[in-house]
Amino acid sequence: MHKLIVAPSVLSADFSDMGKAVALVESAGADWVHLDVMDGRFVPNLTFGPKMASDLRPMTRIPFDVHLMTLEPENLIPDFIKAGADWITFHIEATVHAHRHIEAIKREGRRAGISIVPSTALSSIEELLPFVDLVLVMTVNPGFGGQSLIVSCLEKVRKLAAIRRALGLEFRISVDGGINRETAPAAISAGADVLVMGSAFFGASSPSTEVAGIKALVAHNDRV
Secondary structure, eight states: OOOOEEEEBGGGSOGGGHHHHHHHHHHTTOSOEEEEEEBSSSSSOBOOOHHHHHHHGGGOOSOEEEEEESSSGGGTHHHHHHHTOSEEEEEGGGOSOHHHHHHHHHHTTOEEEEEEOTTSOGGGGGGGTTTOSEEEEESSOTTOSSOOOOGGGHHHHHHHHHHHHHHTOOOEEEEESSOSTTTHHHHHHHTOOEEEESHHHHTSSOHHHHHHHHHGGGGGTTOO
């Protein structure tokens, strides 16, 4: 059973002081820094590129969880590896040769993830499950922070958890979108073990309290 991971997304941080945002993630007791990379094509927004990750990398030892919401993610994967990404997740909807890209990430000693948007069926990635380290289920339509969780997406999490058990696989299940202390219990119960938080973390009066509150939920869901 995987340890529960809380991964605040700097998409909801103050872009004028990303160093402070990363320091806050670490001091609040969170586990990963989630970096949402948007190209204005796959999603209707722009964020940042590999240089941001490279500049932030010396500031913390916390794993960098890079989520490529970009068309043709293979064009960015090598640069994010060089920038110090520990986990790199890309979308099945955004590329053709997904298995090739997964292998390219893993050859460099990094962890590879695959993601699906709410309108994409789980069946689109089933052939990849034996090869990935993480599956990211988008629980909002990607592109903007502060959205509400689409509850029906948690059924995909339940099915993934069942497949993982049945096949004896070890990939992590991540959920991204609308995660807070109110919605986290349902995500954890469904089988998620990585929770991406955005505005619920960076907009909180006490981010450390939010992290502690979510981690306390595992005791009530037999996750550890």
